[in-house]
Amino acid sequence: MFVYTYACRPEEESLCQLELRALFGKQVTGTFLSERKIDPTRSPFIKERIDVLYESNDWQELKQLVSEIVMGETTFKVICIRNPGDEKIPHDDRRAAEREIGTWINGEANVKAPMHIFGLVRLHGKWYFGDYHKSVPVWLGHVKKPREYSTALDTRLARAVANIAAPVIEGVTIIDPCCGIGTVLVEALSMGMHITGRDINYHAVSGARENIAHFGFSGEVKRGPISEVNEHYDVAILDMPYNLCTHATPDDQLDILRHARRFCNRAVVVTMDRIDEMMIEAGFKIIDRAIVKKGSFTREVVVCQ
Template sequence: MDNTNRMPAYIYTYACREDEISLCQLELRSLFGMETQANLFKTDILVDVSRSPFIKERIDVMYEGDKLADIYEQVEQLDLGSATFKAIFVKTNDLAPGDKVEYAERRIIEREIGMHIEGEADINRPDLLYGIVAFGGRWYFGSYHKNTALWLHHMKKPRSYSIALSTRVARAAVNIAVPRPEGIRAIDPCCGIGTVLVEALSMGIDMVGRDINHFIARGARENLAFFGLEGVVTRGDIADIAETYDAAIVDMPYNLYSKITPEEQFSLLLHARRIAKRVVVVSIEAIDEMIGNAGFTITDRCIARKGLFSRHLLVCE
């Protein structure tokens, strides 16, 4: 097949637990404008594979064909120079049950691809990674990228408290609030110990933090410094913020753990609408009426569950 002048194409695989499906699908809609019931999909949108807590890997499509033989023929065009390589058969695919490729056959296919590539294979420390995957009745081959799962490292914060968002939910919330980071300024005006802020800054997203509690704001700064992240965390009320931002994430204080009143919650939403164009509101309950009264329209939503505890994530504009 002639691949000249074709549109860029990327194939992603992802995985989530059953209680994460709603959150995962909202993140996919935010990042790619689509969702899928399968665990892989094809798109022309390029996203850093390590941004998402759910995306596992990405193939940047170079060649495609109806049969494996088409791929074997096309990879002979590769010119790697002195670089070493490794070919990986992507286990997540949509092959019919009768066509599933087991471990031994996957290794055979990887070796066969390697034999058709002009260059030196290195299974331990290759310079280049390539992947092959079956999707939609065709075979695809291209550069392979695996998620580094950086958010797992962020679980080990020096400062934490039990009601903070998990790093997975926080990272997804950032992607939902800021799907396209270029030129975007964001804020977490009730940042707590900085769980959201750590995830945003680790992805290179321009986000500042603020908290009304001096000791908690100091804890957020300690967490940023622990991970070598440079960011601004100020102490103060959201009502005192004069600047405006493209996006905000507001993790609403919980009546279960704080003395905040419904009036104070409503004030928080009013100020969030004043300072940001797009706001992801995180709440332990659906507060649609309060959000509507604050002048927002809810454009998308999900529920993130963990055991018996649920959080509503509401995209408000």
């Protein structure tokens, strides 16, 4: 069992919930439990994970349970994570809980530079204790790229879209046939996803290749129209061309969707316009969605199969 926390800005709440539904297979809120083990660093919204070793309704029993831990020469610290809502524990009480539970662990505590970190949380009337893992915002290092477009997806959105497309990475093939300068490709490749990029624009393909190489990743980016895709993929990520930066007509967009339907089982469509009827006409069934706002831009992220 694993305990997770997450956080997002108000304008990202819809996207955050869509990503969490994709990763965990259900609607979750606040601090939550799951049997699924997800690396917190995958998500731009997950903050931390506790790999549960012990759980108990009784504080005294929990102390007895953690007394079984023998750290040897490995130093440690305990972090009591915040759980907002009815079970919120005041800051001073959380620090006291950390110190008290730490005294029952057989080993040397080191608050400033521990070799190992344990997590502690009160959730649904129970105490949970286990190994603690904090998210590392690696996507922030991908913000500045050698090649950029003003209308490209930001890295947080791109990373979330990749996770929505492939909640399970192993054995899943992905294509981004309108990849632009490769923002989604960079995020997907950084998580070990098997993704292929493609774009009809020579400068976009060149930029995507340069950006991928800049961050030390290796991935295939082809130049050509979506109509030339002959391979089959498990999922396609479609950041639809928008009229403000391309000459794509509604017929062009419908053509893109029809071709994607031909070679993929599922699609995650990012669009600035509501194109539900177009996706249905192309043969897709809409199963989930999110609305994302950033400044004057409003995008929809639509999951189809």
